[in-house]
Amino acid sequence: MSDQITSRSENYSQWYQDLVVKADLAENSAVRGCMVIKPNGYAIWEKMQQHLDKMFKDTGHVNAYFPLFIPKSFFSKEASHVEGFAKECAVVTHYRLKNDPNGKGIIVDEDAKLEEELIVRPTSETIIWNTYRGWVQSYRDLPILVNQWANVVRWEMRTRLFLRTTEFLWQEGHTAHATSQEAIEEAQKMLEVYTTFSEDILAIPVLKGTKTANERFAGALDTYCIEALMQDGKALQAGTSHFLGQNFAKAFDVKFTSKEGKQEFVWATSWGVSTRLMGALIMSHSDDDGLVLPPRLAPIQVVIVPIYKNEEQLNLVSEQALKIKKALEAKGVSVKFDSRDTHKPGWKFAEYELKGVPIRIAIGPRDVENGTVEVARRDTKEKNIYQIIDLEIKIEHILNQIQDNIFKKAQARLEASTYHADSWEEFIDILDNKGGFIYAHWDGTTETELKIKEETKATIRCIPLDNKLEEGKCIFTGNPSIQRVVFARAY
RNA sequence: CGGGGUGUAGCGUAGCCCGGUAUCGCGCCACGUUUGGGACGUGGAGGCCGUCAGUUCGAAUCUGGCCACCCCGACCA
Structure with a gap:
């Protein structure tokens, strides 16, 4: 769409x-x-x-809150920490600007060089532990x-x-x-x-x-x-x-x-x-139509779109819509009533789908007459007509269903994309043709881990907490392994 | 920092080879008709063609420098 x-x-x-x-x-x-x-x-x-x-x-x-800036010397106090972050630090070296004497805007004032450079925090362990000493x-x-x-x-x-x-x-x-x-x-x-x-x-x-x-x-x-x-x-x-x-x-x-x-x-x-x-x-x-948000995280959980041909109908529809809004809000549901006249309903439908609003309610003159509304779910795209009586209970229920459905769908995908590889060929095949998590034996050395990464771009994502010990042979070196670890290509 | 590419209206683009002051779509504005899945018509606004210099009667177009951004690699929550 x-x-x-x-x-x-x-x-x-x-x-x-x-x-x-x-x-x-x-x-x-x-x-x-x-x-x-x-x-x-x-x-x-x-x-x-x-x-x-x-x-x-x-x-x-x-x-609590700690400073944005960290004295450079703090970083060298923990050896492996500085090694990990040194290559990606922004450094403050001066504290003042001045007018360019050549008239070309503003330049750094070399006289305002800091005695010790300040690092813009890449993480705060150092400044915080320096503080904790006093605590x-x-x-x-x-x-x-x-x-x-x-x-x-x-x-x-x-x-x-x-x-x-x-x-x-x-x-x-x-x-x-x-x-x-x-x-x-x-x-x-x-x-x-x-x-x-x-x-x-x-x-x-x-x-x-x-x-x-x-x-x-x-x-x-x-x-x-x-x-x-x-x-x-x-x-x-x-x-x-x-x-x-x-x-x-x-x-x-x-x-x-x-x-x-x-x-x-x-x-x-x-x-x-x-x-x-x-x-x-x-x-x-999310899908090709836009964002899909789990209801518990959606800033707007329900949007109401009025459908009307003239002001009289708008008034009629709005009255009903505002009643529904109030009833839903009393249940703790966040609702937006979009009565803007600058956009047509179809435009709004697409817009709220793009933005991931979990439930859309449409109300037109026909609905007011029948005491109904049209309820559309973002996750499944299902549309149903519901009676307005007890609508807030139904909506609450649907919001829970959506939350649940989105999780289950993601879980099913995770399970379907989890593989076991017992040979290098199998490992490569899954990486290149399927993707996902691959449980495979690894000999436990960093050397092997890096070689696998170099050849395949796959990294060991983790050693699962509930991992079963299982003897096997490393898929890369053939050396003995005591357990499978999880490989994947990653962001 | 290596390798490749691109800069034209708010966005996406044509024109560049073969020099003559810029095309189309979306968006925007006005009016009217519309409004249950991204409406239609008519009219309109908006661009010193990334930047600086050179060649030329004349440069978006040719030449050179610079700048910016994008993609691939090294790095990574």
């Missing part, structure tokens, strides 16, 4: 690009690699924030369970709206604990929070696991992750939770006196999800 969006079969990444722009979610800005998140897109991000923030608070966390003396000061909503900058070479931008929005939790065990439990707990959020709210089924040493976060001892599968068979990391051990405590000298009176280093975790989830959401559920 939509002639505005490239179809998925024709060109998947063009479809994604078109959809983001045409659904008014975001657009490229004047700054290379940085996007403008438009009101439609930002409203969805706000819904994500609301749900996540509540889940964080419910698990005992509080919000912790005794085991009584622990745990610290802090989350920050912020923007970060990573100077990526190639960017794509939401999936990878130079600046992006995220939340980063940074917790401090007295014991290793407690920190590990925290990291796992937050992975559970992310999983619940992803599946129950975003309706995106995920695979939970741990990263291999090679894919681990810079500075972590263990990285837990959730991996989602997009419609084109590529994986997308949807969230990570890291057990940082005592690395940052040692780097920033964060010690506490234990119950036994001993000086000990603090144990750490960090965990985050970003605006990248917007990309995951789009690529999980």
Whole structure:
């Protein structure tokens, strides 16, 4: 129906690009690699924030805010951390501009060079752990369970709206604990929070696991992750939770006196999800007609479109529409009544489909006469005529059905796209012709992992948490393996 | 930073080879008819052709520099 969006079969990444722009979610800005998140897109991000923030608070966390800038020297304090991020940091070197003496606009004032350069945070472990040093003396000061909503900058070479931008929005939790065990439990707990959020709210089924040493976060001892599968068979990391051990405590000298009176280093975790989830959401559920939003995340859950020929009919229809709106809102459903006269109903139908509104109600004179409405579902495109009596209960029910249906559809796709490969040929064949998650044996070495990546662009997405131990032979080297790991090409 | 490509109205484009002041579609504005799946008609507005220089009587078109963006690679939440 939509002639505005490239179809998925024709060109998947063009479809994604078109959809983001045409659904008014975001657009490229004047700054290379940085996007403008438009009101439609930002409203969805706000819904994500609301749900996540509540889940964080419910698990005992509080919000705080740390500086955008980090002194350069902080980065060199944790060796593997600096190695991981050094190549993509924006650096502030001066603090003043002046008029160009040659009259060509404004130039950097070389006299205003900073003594020590400031890094625009790519992540906040260093500045936060430097701060925590002052917060912790005794085991009584622990745990610290802090989350920050912020923007970060990573100077990526190639960017794509939401999936990878130079600046992006995220939340980063940074917790401090007295014991290793407690920190590990925290990291796992937050992975559970992310999983619940992803599946129950975003309706995106995920695979939970741990990263291999090679894919681990810079500075972590263990990285837990959730991996989602997009419609084109590529994986997308949807969230990570890291057990940082005592690395940052040692780097920033964060010690506490234990119950036994001993000086000990603090144990750490960090965990985050970003605006990248917007990309995951789009690529999980949407179709060639536009965005498909799970009702729990849709800023507008129901749109009412009036159909009329003249003002008299409009008044008649509006009266009915507003009654329905009120009844639905009393049930906590968010409703928009679009009575604009500047666009025709057909135009509005297409528009709201493009923008992913889960349910559309159309009311015309015919309906007013019969005491009915036409209800259309975005996910299945089904249209039905319903009596207005108890409509709000029916709508509530349909919203739940849509949420459920979208998840099940994504889950079925995930299951259908999950394969086992027992030979290299089979592995390549699945990668090239099917895509998806591939369970395969791996000899456990980084060397092999990198070679496989080099040859196929496939990476180990994770070692599933509930993985069964199973003896086998590495598909690449033939060396013995104790378990299968999950490979995929990824975003 | 390597390899390839492209810059013409808000968007998408034709014209460029073979120099003569720019085509078409969408969108926008006005009026009228329309309104249950992206309406139609009539009229209208909008472009120093990325930028700087050169060649020429004359440059969107030819030549050179610069800038920007896109795609492929290395990097990556």
